[in-house]
Amino acid sequence: xxxxxxxxxxxxxxxxxxxxxxxxxxxxxxxxxxxxxxxxxxxxxxxxxxxxxxxxxxxxxxxxxxxxxxxxxxxxxxxxxxxxxxxxxxxxxxxxxxxxxxxxxxxxxxxxxxxxxxxxxxxxxxxxxxxxxxxxxxxxxxxxxxxxxxxxxxxxxxxxxxxxxxxxxxxxxxxxxxxxxxxxxxxxxxxxxxxxxxxxxxxxxxxxxxxxxxxxxxxxxxxxxxxxxxxxxxxxxxxxxxxxxxxxxxxxxxxxxxxxxxxxxxxxxxxxxxxxxxxxxxxxxxxxxxxxxxxxxxxxxxxxxxxxxxxxxxxxxxxxxxxxxxxxxxxxxxxxxxxxxxxxxxxxxxxxxxxxxxxxxxxxxxxxxxxxxxxxxxxxxxxxxxxxxxxxxxxxxxxxxxxxxxxxxxxxxxxxxxxxxxxxxxxxxxxxxxxxxxxxxxxxxxxxxxxxxxxxxxxxxxxxxxxxxxxxxxxxxxxxxxxxxxxxxxxxxxxxxxxxxxxxxxxxxxxxxxxxxxxxxxxxxxxxxxxxxxxxxxxxxxxxxxxxxxxxxxxxxxxxxxxxxxxxxxxxxxxxxxxxxxxxxxxxxxxxxxxxxxxxxxxxxxxxxxxxxxxxxxxxxxxxxxxxxxxxxxxxxxxxxxxxxx
Amino acid sequence: xxxxxxxxxxxxxxxxxxxxxxxxxxxxxxxxxxxxxxxxxxxxxxxxxxxxxxxxxxxxxxxxxxxxxxxxxxxxxxxxxxxxxxxxxxxxxxxxxxxxxxxxxxxxxxxxxxxxxxxxxxxxxxxxxxxxxxxxxxxxxxxxxxxxxxxxxxxxxxxxxxxxxxxxxxxxxxxxxxxxxxxxxxxxxxxxxxxxxxxxxxxxxxxxxxxxxxxxxxxxxxxxxxxxxxxxxxxxxxxxxxxxxxxxxxxxxxxxxxxxxxxxxxxxxxxxxxxxxxxxxxxxxxxxxxxxxxxxxxxxxxxxxxxxxxxxxxxxxxxxxxxxxxxxxxxxxxxxxxxxxxxxx
Numbered sequence: 001x002x003x004x005x006x007x008x009x010x011x012x013x014x015x016x017x018x019x020x021x022x023x024x025x026x027x028x029x030x031x032x033x034x035x036x037x038x039x040x041x042x043x044x045x046x047x048x049x050x051x052x053x054x055x056x057x058x059x060x061x062x063x064x065x066x067x068x069x070x071x072x073x074x075x076x077x078x079x080x081x082x083x084x085x086x087x088x089x090x091x092x093x094x095x096x097x098x099x100x101x102x103x104x105x106x107x108x109x110x111x112x113x114x115x116x117x118x119x120x121x122x123x124x125x126x127x128x129x130x131x132x133x134x135x136x137x138x139x140x141x142x143x144x145x146x147x148x149x150x151x152x153x154x155x156x157x158x159x160x161x162x163x164x165x166x167x168x169x170x171x172x173x174x175x176x177x178x179x180x181x182x183x184x185x186x187x188x189x190x191x192x193x194x195x196x197x198x199x200x201x202x203x204x205x206x207x208x209x210x211x212x213x214x215x216x217x218x219x220x221x222x223x224x225x226x227x228x229x230x231x232x233x234x235x236x237x238x239x240x241x242x243x244x245x246x247x248x249x250x251x252x253x254x255x256x257x258x259x260x261x262x263x264x265x266x267x268x269x270x271x272x273x274x275x276x277x278x279x280x281x282x283x284x285x286x287x288x289x290x291x292x293x294x295x296x297x298x299x300x301x302x303x304x305x306x307x308x309x310x311x312x313x314x315x316x317x318x319x320x321x322x323x324x325x326x327x328x329x330x331x332x333x334x335x336x337x338x339x340x341x342x343x344x345x346x347x348x349x350x351x352x353x354x355x356x357x358x359x360x361x362x363x364x365x366x367x368x369x370x371x372x373x374x375x376x377x378x379x380x381x382x383x384x385x386x387x388x389x390x391x392x393x394x395x396x397x398x399x400x401x402x403x404x405x406x407x408x409x410x411x412x413x414x415x416x417x418x419x420x421x422x423x424x425x426x427x428x429x430x431x432x433x434x435x436x437x438x439x440x441x442x443x444x445x446x447x448x449x450x451x452x453x454x455x456x457x458x459x460x461x462x463x464x465x466x467x468x469x470x471x472x473x474x475x476x477x478x479x480x481x482x483x484x485x486x487x488x489x490x491x492x493x494x495x496x497x498x499x500x501x502x503x504x505x506x507x508x509x510x511x512x513x514x515x516x517x518x519x520x521x522x523x524x525x526x527x528x529x530x531x532x533x534x535x536x537x538x539x540x541x542x543x544x545x546x547x548x549x550x551x552x553x554x555x556x557x558x559x560x561x562x563x564x565x566x567x568x569x570x571x572x573x574x575x576x577x578x579x580x581x582x583x584x585x586x587x588x589x590x591x592x593x594x595x596x597x598x599x600x601x602x603x604x605x606x607x608x609x610x611x612x613x614x615x616x617x618x619x620x621x622x623x624x625x626x627x628x629x630x631x632x633x634x635x636x637x638x639x640x641x642x643x644x645x646x
Numbered sequence: 647x648x649x650x651x652x653x654x655x656x657x658x659x660x661x662x663x664x665x666x667x668x669x670x671x672x673x674x675x676x677x678x679x680x681x682x683x684x685x686x687x688x689x690x691x692x693x694x695x696x697x698x699x700x701x702x703x704x705x706x707x708x709x710x711x712x713x714x715x716x717x718x719x720x721x722x723x724x725x726x727x728x729x730x731x732x733x734x735x736x737x738x739x740x741x742x743x744x745x746x747x748x749x750x751x752x753x754x755x756x757x758x759x760x761x762x763x764x765x766x767x768x769x770x771x772x773x774x775x776x777x778x779x780x781x782x783x784x785x786x787x788x789x790x791x792x793x794x795x796x797x798x799x800x801x802x803x804x805x806x807x808x809x810x811x812x813x814x815x816x817x818x819x820x821x822x823x824x825x826x827x828x829x830x831x832x833x834x835x836x837x838x839x840x841x842x843x844x845x846x847x848x849x850x851x852x853x854x855x856x857x858x859x860x861x862x863x864x865x866x867x868x869x870x871x872x873x874x875x876x877x878x879x880x881x882x883x884x885x886x887x888x889x890x891x892x893x894x895x896x897x898x899x900x901x902x903x904x905x906x907x908x909x910x911x912x913x914x915x916x917x918x919x920x921x922x923x924x925x926x927x928x929x930x931x932x933x934x935x936x937x938x939x940x941x942x943x944x945x946x947x948x949x950x951x952x953x954x955x956x957x958x959x960x961x962x963x964x965x966x967x968x969x970x971x972x973x974x975x976x977x978x979x980x981x982x983x984x985x986x987x988x989x990x991x
Contacts, residue, residue, distance in 0.1 A: 321729075
């Protein structure tokens with residue numbers, strides 16, 4: 001994926017170039033140039049696959065390839081070892097050009113045990129490389145996952161380039177003189193695998209060595225053991241005849257600047273830090289642990305020097321209550337959660353709407369309903385974000401489109417909350433939250449200025465303070481924080497009289513206030529939606545007739561599918577919504593410029609309903625609710641059908 | 647409290663807001679409001695530094711009538727909202743006004759966690775043992791078998807003892823007082839205000855519409871002296887119209903008992919000390935009172951010091967900020983760059 005705002009040359013997708021093969025004197029190994037590779041590391045939950053993938057990603061980032069990653073792990077911390085429910089995987093896609101997704105199908109699968117092989121084999125195209133830890137293919141382990149015969153011996157893997165490697169025993173052998181326990185030695189097998197793959201793809205390993213030194217700072221014996229395991233893997237690749245080829249992937253042509261690899265949850269947390277810095281307000285996060293949002297709490301709790309307070313509350317309701325209390329006191333109140341938590345927070349969000357105070361509510365969506373699949377992704381909380389409250393309770397909703405975009409989305413959520421004194425729901429999801437990509441680091445001084453002014457003096461003609469007298473430019477009421485002399489006032493959930501904020505049961509006033517609350521959300525200034533449509537202006541009547549409209553994390557797969565279609569000469573337009581409430585002012589016009597509008601979503605058509613209702617456009621929903629992101633191939637074939645057949 | 651107190655010349659009138667008070671005529675809330683408005687000036691805290699936060703229920707209208715900052719929030723959540731405010735604004739004096747339904751039913755979780763954390767909040771629980779605003783259902787402090795609109799055959803669930811609950815939740819300050827005794831009410835409010843950390847005050851409050859006379863046994867001058875135990879720091883705990891009852895700690899027993907003073911023999915009345923660190927003492931005191939009010943202590947049961955949530959959070963912030971160098975933008979730049987980075991020319 002690329003960083004936000006980076007122009008994408010949609011005309012020249014690289015596709016599959018012929019491989020350049022050259023013989024280089026690197027031992028006796030051939031070196032082949034590739035333009036892109038997708039590797040999937042798969043193993044038991046206890047095998048350290050997330051860490052292995054993460055390290056490989058970091059090495060790859062150092063090399064300057066563009067990257068996109070997709071972790072996939074079970075909700076169980078340690079499902080029974082060697083079973084299918086316990087399989088954890090990490091897919092990394094890297095290339096010498098800008099990419100949009102973690103890749104549909106792996107070119108290489110590393111399977112640490114029979115369960116990992118069985119769970120992932122169906123995703124592997126024939127001819128792909130398959131690296132298997134043969135030590136784990138015991139009778140017992142094979143039986144655990146229902147293999148009647150050993151797939152390494154029964155010919156069922158003949159269509160793949162199988163590389164049998166005795167990963168565990170070679171690791172244990174390499175560490176024989178290190179004085180670590182057999183268990184610790186076995187645990188280092190993921191470093192052996194990382195060393196082997198790092199050799200295969202010519203990755204720089206310095207950052208991994210530094211990482212090991214940091215991670216095991218208190219256990220020098222483990223630093224040495226893990227380094228030795230890594231080296232053993234590397235040397236194995238170099239010496240064994242089984243790996244005849246070594247690959248290189250040149251750096252991608254990316255905008256100049258400094259980059260780091262970042263996940264969506266990390267980026268979101270840093271965006272909240274930035275919002276505090278740029279608004280000069282203390283940030284107060286109230287949160288209750290919930291997958292997949294907890295990492296934001298973890299990250300923010302490290303940044304107290306920025307004046308950030310994090311409170312792990314007793315429940316979701318207390319978490320948002322405390323955040324709202326802090327906002328009332330003049331902080332940027334934030335609460336982070338996932339769908340079940342938003343359901344619990346609904347009443348307090350309504351209170352924030354009535355009080356007209358700033359509040360950022362982050363929903364890292366996961367598959368529902370109820371507990372659903374906590375570690376899998378979905379976009380099915382859109383209806384709840386837009387409508388899931390009692391009474392007429394409108395608020396602003398925004399969604400990031402990629403991991404690094406979470407940074408900018410958090411700043412935008414804070415901007416709207418602070419400027420317009422309203423709760424804002426930020427709809428991230430598990431796919432962007434745990435996925436990662438390179439991020440072109442912004443300069444702090446160039447981020448938006450979010451400064452606010454607190455009310456300091458009475459605003460009424462008679463010297464009274466009127467807490468619900470609005471600023472005509474933003475329709476926001478004054479933010480008069482406790483401690484300000486002369487502005488003592490009472491606010492609450494009861495309906496308030498216009499301007500004075502006094503309790504009012506007057507029918508005309510209620511109607512006025514309900515309509516005002518709706519109007520002020522509609523009046524929030526949001527940028528126009530942009531359309532990426534390179535074939536729009538070709539003037540021969542053969543231009544794009546189909547627009548794909550998406551929101552949130554589907555940006556990558558939709559973009560990749562559109563590129564592939566254009567590459568094949570099929571014109572198609574893409575537009576992506578960041579603001580879901582209010583919607584961009586030009587959206588109706590954009591929709592009506594195309595014969596057909598297709599809306600892919602990881603739900604049963606929630607945005608499509610909104611679009612059909614609001615714009616009377618016969619939008620075609622395309623829905624997948626599997627807990628996994630769309631593959632580009634799925635969207636490509638669906639969109640191809642629409643483009644060709646209408 | 648980071649002492650917002652200063653020299654001020656305020657009167658009770660300064661604390662009256664311009665809002666018309668809308669409780670039922672004769673409601674015990676009026677006397678609590680009046681006592682509070684008379685008491686606030688003596689604290690010396692500017693009105694703008696004082697915040698009342700309430701939930702939902704009759705008592706929760708309280709903030710509208712105080713000319714300070716105030717928020718009438720949602721049912722049961724006032725302690726949570728007040729926690730966020732107090733933790734982020736240690737310069738404020740934050741009071742929570744709640745009722746038996748608000749604090750002990752729908753908001754029970756927030757109450758116990760605020761007390762456990764020792765957030766610097768003064769929590770006033772107006773206990774009338776009934777749901778008034780919803781017109782007369784039994785509450786979590788109603789006596790077992792209470793016949794109400796929702797329990798025509800009598801309630802089947804036993805009540806909470808609010809003070810026992812607060813003590814079980816590690817409250818550092820626990821007291822009880824009565825709406826009709828303005829002097830005692832103010833003395834308890836004073837002690838609560840002076841306490842650093844969560845102060846939990848149960849105020850017996852008469853709902854003259856749905857549960858009239860609930861506390862009459864300890865209010866009626868003809869009966870109260872034989873049932874009301876006034877706790878005074880450093881004084882032996884005795885009561886009765888003739889001082890004929892004593893609170894003793896029976897040998898071999900776990901709790902406290904009431905004995906006829908003439909027949910206590912070797913046992914002597916317990917001398918009250920709210921500062922005893924072991925909460926077992928205050929808990930034993932709290933168990934003297936039951937639904938029938940026959941022996942009901944009032945006053946400060948427990949008043950001990952331990953670090954407040956606000957102080958601990960502020961200390962962590964200050965320690966972290968002390969290590970910070972550079973402007974906020976510079977700090978942000980270095981944070982964003984604090985990872986394995988690479989540069990493209």
